[in-house]
Amino acid sequence: MKILIYSYNFLPKNRGGMEKFIFSLVQRLKKNHEISLLLPKRHNIYISDIKTYHVCEIFPNYNRENLSRLKLLIKDFLQFLSNIISMSIVLPRVLKKNKIQIVTVFQPSLYSTLVNFIALLFKKRTCISLRGIEGDVNLFYQLSMDSTFLFSRAVIINSKDLFDRYLKTTYIPRVLFSNKKVYYLPNGINVDYWKPDKTDKVSKESDLIFVGNLKDKSQINNKGIKFLYEAIKILRENNNLNLKVLIIGHANMYLLKKMIAPDIEKYFNFYGFLENYSTLKTKIQKSKIYVLPSISEGMPNSLMEAMALEMPCIASNVGGVPELIEHNVDGLISEPKNPKKLADLIRLLLEDENLQKKLGINARKKMVNKFNWNQIIKKLEILYGKL
Known part of the structure; x- marks a missing residue:
């Protein structure tokens, strides 16, 4: 197949879960298909x-x-x-020159809308790959989503509740979605790379680790870092547990202190962003528990990577998390926005090394058996054939 993929964000400028997913996706699709990539100029x-x-x-x-x-x-x-203007000139040429059959845009935007609109004019099969929805959707973002969906023949979602969440906020009459094809395609994980170090027992440097960017208000809110702060504070004040909590990722300390607490650095060690994945793997494995207290998610790649590393994980019951974790089988699920419950689960898991081991082993098994990239690519190829 001849496929064009458009994304406003991409590596190396943007290093979030979606960008990593797209990069891994095109690297694998190119083995059997002709792939064209359309990006803003800043992604050189x-x-x-x-x-x-x-x-x-x-x-x-x-x-x-x-x-x-x-x-x-x-x-x-x-x-x-x-x-x-540039897209209106470049895209028609690419569609003609490369004889594109399928156009996939990632995340809704006015630019994604234009890509799909032009593609439909050239009678191409269009779809949007929705990898998550912002926790607080403003009017502009909602209209961007609606316009992108209107010009997409199909919708690809990475968590089963994602399209239902969208339908609750859309301004478009539902009758217009009656013939819209919706396909579920979870994120993939490179289980051969994200595997635990078995050479010797890894010494633990921190009790908890969180991986995610906290650069703006939206990220700080959606990642639920406020509730992790409150949970750690509860454990320190009520249970005399002075936990070492490592935060990996870009962090806006001014906003974090303003939105959460001026003393946040007393409870968290903000390590910064890690470009080297090998170093990130080491940091994760040198922690006892991986925690993700989000209030909004798609299917979090960072959680999948931790699970593939046999890490015992605690995550909020939002987005695609319930599809990754079965409570008390391959991880623990916490209620979102509930620091008391989160604190209880953290204490429970820290005190039970056998439970840590069981959850970690089962987590990796699930990643290998259900979410490895080879399976995801096969599902996507079948999906493209149905468009």
Whole structure:
């Protein structure tokens, strides 16, 4: 098949779960298919055997925080205009030249809408791959989702409740979705890379580890770091447990102190972002428990990586987490926004090494048997054949 993939965010500029998923996806699809990649100009990346095309941006990199509202508005408008004009020129050429059959856009946006609209004009099969929904959806984001969905023949979701969550917020009459094809495709995990170090017993440096970016208000809210802070505080004050909690990822300390607590650094060790996956694997394995207290998720890659490493995990019952974890079998599930329950589960797991071992072994088994990349690619190829 001849497939074009569009994403506004990509490696190496963006290192979230979705970006890692797309990168892994195209690397595997290219083995049996002709892949074209359409990206904003700021993603100056080369991937062998993949045709990469860029959409022009007037301001590929600009610091939004240092601009006045008027300057920000002007720059955003010019950026938007340059993207639209460039995409309207580049995309038709790519569709014709490479004889594209299927167009997949990642995450809803006005740019994704335009990609699918142009693709439909050229009678191509279109779909959107939805890898999650923001916890607090504003009007602009909702309209972006609605417009992208309108011009998508099919929707690919990575957690079974995702499309239902979308339908609760959409402004589009449900009758327009009656013929919309919806397919479930979970995230994949490279189980050969994300495997535990069995050479010798790994010494533990921290009690808990959290992996995720906390750069803006949305990430800080959605990742539920506030409730982890409150849970750790409960354990310290009520149970005299002074736990070592390692936070890996970009962190905006100004916002974290403002939104959660000025003394947050007394409870967490903010290690920063790790570009080297080998170092990240080591840090995860040198912790006793992996914790993900999110209030909104798609299917979290970081949790899947920890499970593949045989880590005992505690995660909130949101998004695709229940599809990854069966409570007390291959992990523990906590109620979102409930620091008392989270604190109880952390204490329970820290005090029971046999339970830690059982959950870790079963977690890796599930990743190997149900979520390895080979299985996911086969499912996607079947899915594409149905479009």
